[in-house]
Amino acid sequence: MRFLNNLSLFLILFSFSVNAQDMAEYTDNWEGKIENSKTFCLKVAIENFGLEKAIFKIYNNKSIINQSFNAKNAQQITIPISENLFFEGNLSKNGKEINGFIKSGLLLYHVKLSKSKNNSFIGNWNVLMVDELKSQDFYLSVENGSNNDYQAYPFLADNRFTGTWCDNFQKENNIITFSDFKTGLQFKGKLESNKIELEILLGNHSITKVDLKKSKTDWKIGGFKTENSTSILPLIKMENLISKDSLPNTHSVLISRNGKLIYENYFDGYNANVPHDMRSSAKSISSAIVGIAKDKSLFKSVEQSIFDFLPAKYQPLKDSLKSKINIQSLLTMSSGLDAIDYGINANPKSPATEENFQRAKDWIQTILAVPMINSPNTKANYGSANPYLLGIAMDSLVSEPLELFMDTNLFQKLEISNYIIQADLNGNPYFGGGMYLTPKDMLKFGELYLNKGKWNSKRILSKSWIENSFTNYRALENTKDKNGYGYLWWHHTYQINGKNIASIEARGAGGQYIFIIPQLKTVVVITSGNYRNGKTQQPEMIFENYILPQLEN
Structure with missing residues (x-):
């Protein structure tokens, strides 16, 4: 009986000590080493393509994802993996390649899988965009810790990777979790005394683990x-x-x-x-996609109203002036909407600036609901809302995912395969910029x-x-x-x-x-x-x- 009482007391104290961990104690700079320089340079493979029991794989030096799917009579492939993570692709006409995208977070990573043997296709996916890390040093900044509240931001010593956009900071007992909504990577940390065991995951699948200790010197980033x-x-x-x-x-x-x-x-x-990261220079690529759609007669004229391409739910936003917002006005930054991103005429309070509309749940609604400051096709003011609407219009015209249309009709023809497209909240290519070439x-x-x-x-x-x-x-x-x-x-x-x-x-x-x-x-x-x-x-x-x-x- 005394043993049971002591055990119960121990469990209560242990539970209290775990639950009472204060994130203020972990608010600091932490560092560790990634296991090898190619940990995030993943292999992607499809085996037994054309059969009912084909296999989709992602791996580095170990298996990360191994998932069966039906590939019988498949030309266009869609493989859901986990929430906000999937693969889609097309088999080439000669049957030697599968060109497609891994959608992870806000990014559409293009991957080219080349045929090897026995109906197997294999290619590369560099999650962190670099072909090999020049430094394996990994850093974590834990900030604003108080009880169970905190923020955590990972950094690589190899700053050629453009960085994470982390959110969804959670804590349960001695486990913290957060995610990078740009790359889709998930982070799970086990809090120990003077140590954090951090696991980096793709969906629910582990890529690697990093043991972190408090930094004693300044971080060394870049300088290659x-x-x-x-x-x-x-x-x-x-x-x-x-x-x-x-x-x-x-x-x-x-x-x-x-x-x-x-x-x-x-x-x-x-x-x-x-x-x-091309940032807004990718807007010119968006222009090319509009041109390809026009050359293919997918729409009649650049003089068509943007409302010709929008779902019925947005038609009430059309009035006599906004109905004149046409494809050409969007291509020339002349929509007349109060959607100016920067400069002397910019209105930082306008919901339609890029910084503001990207925080909204419905980007189209937010942009088209703002006042007009000019008649369309009269005055030009730079703003990313204009090309964003072009992307919505182009997506309405194509029967396949817009990114596959872009790949087939532009990038494959230019022999470009190592690239990434930033997506909007609906997973469609964002025509306002953010592509990586x-x-x-x-x-x-x-x-x-x-x-x-x-x-x-x-x-x-x-x-x-x-x-x-x-x-x-x-x-x-x-x-x-x-x-x-x-x-x-x-x-x-x-x-x-x-x-x-x-x-x-x-x-x-x-x-x-x-x-x-x-x-x-x-x-x-x-x-x-x-x-x-x-x-x-x-x-x-x-x-x-x-x-x-x-x-x-």
Whole structure:
């Protein structure tokens, strides 16, 4: 009897001690090591394709997911794995590839599975976007801990990964859980004395575990060596300034002329295999998808109202002025909606700014409910709500998932397979930006437009669409330089030796640029990481001061 009483007392005290753990005690910086540099470089395989009992696998050095599905007579494949995690893809006409996407979190990761043997297909999926971690150091910042409340934010020493967006912080007894809604990764930590055992999961499936201890020194993030590749042009001064951090956070510079790569250089550990966050420069890719849909006669005219493409629930938002918001007005940032993202005319309180509408449950409702500040197709003001509505329109036109349409009709034709599309809350491609392409693939996209819709002598976009895209319709009134604007393409003029050089550009926050210079038959790509230091337009200075002089020589 005494033994039972003692046992009961022990269990009560143990339960109290576990439940009483205060997250204030864990509010600190923590660090550990990822087991190997390729832990997050996963293999994806489909075995026994074409049979009723096919198998879908994801693995690294161990099995992560092993799931059977019916692939008999399958051309388009959809494999649900767990909540907010699935695979979809199409078998190629020659039967040698399955091109598809793993939807995880807010990202649509493109994967190409190539046929190996016995109706098996295999490919790669780099969850963290890098082909191999340059450092295996892993950090966790636990913040604002009080009782069971806290926030936790993971960081990698390899800062080429663009970071997590964590939320849903939960605690039960000595277990904490939270998730990254961008990549879809889940985190589960076991709280111990002076230690956190952190498990990283894909859905409910474990990828790896990291033992974390409190950090005793400052975290070491980034600082990786430059990788040189192709350097025909002598851009030594630019390279020296980048190495001295006088042109900070420059990640890549690539130049092609007459269709030939004449300069390719990567900095801060970046290389040709790492897809870079394009931010808003991906808007120009959205424009191309609209052009492909138009070329395929999926819609009649850019003069069609956006309401022609929207479900019935949104039709009450149409009035005599908003009914004039057409495809062309959205392509040229001229919808007239109070949806200005930044600049002198921006209204930070407008629900239709990108920062605001992305917090809403219904993005379409939020955007179209705002007042009009101009008549459509009269004045241009930059705002991501415009291309977002274009994506909704295009999604309504295609019979397959929009991302598969994009892959088949643009990316496969450009031989681009290593890329990622950011999705909206409904899992559809977000046309406002956020796509990840390698700089070399960004260069391909620029060459497609320089060559008036052809790549490798094959027609992808009509010449008329390119010409319309490059037309300078009107100036962006909320930008410092009052840049001219086409179909989601910027216009700018540079000077060299007293001569004006016209450039048409894709631009993204942080310094993501595709320069197309028709008179020089040149495309330049510069990627950067200047998100918070006011140097987002640094690539323009690099282009004008260091690249143009060499091109003119």
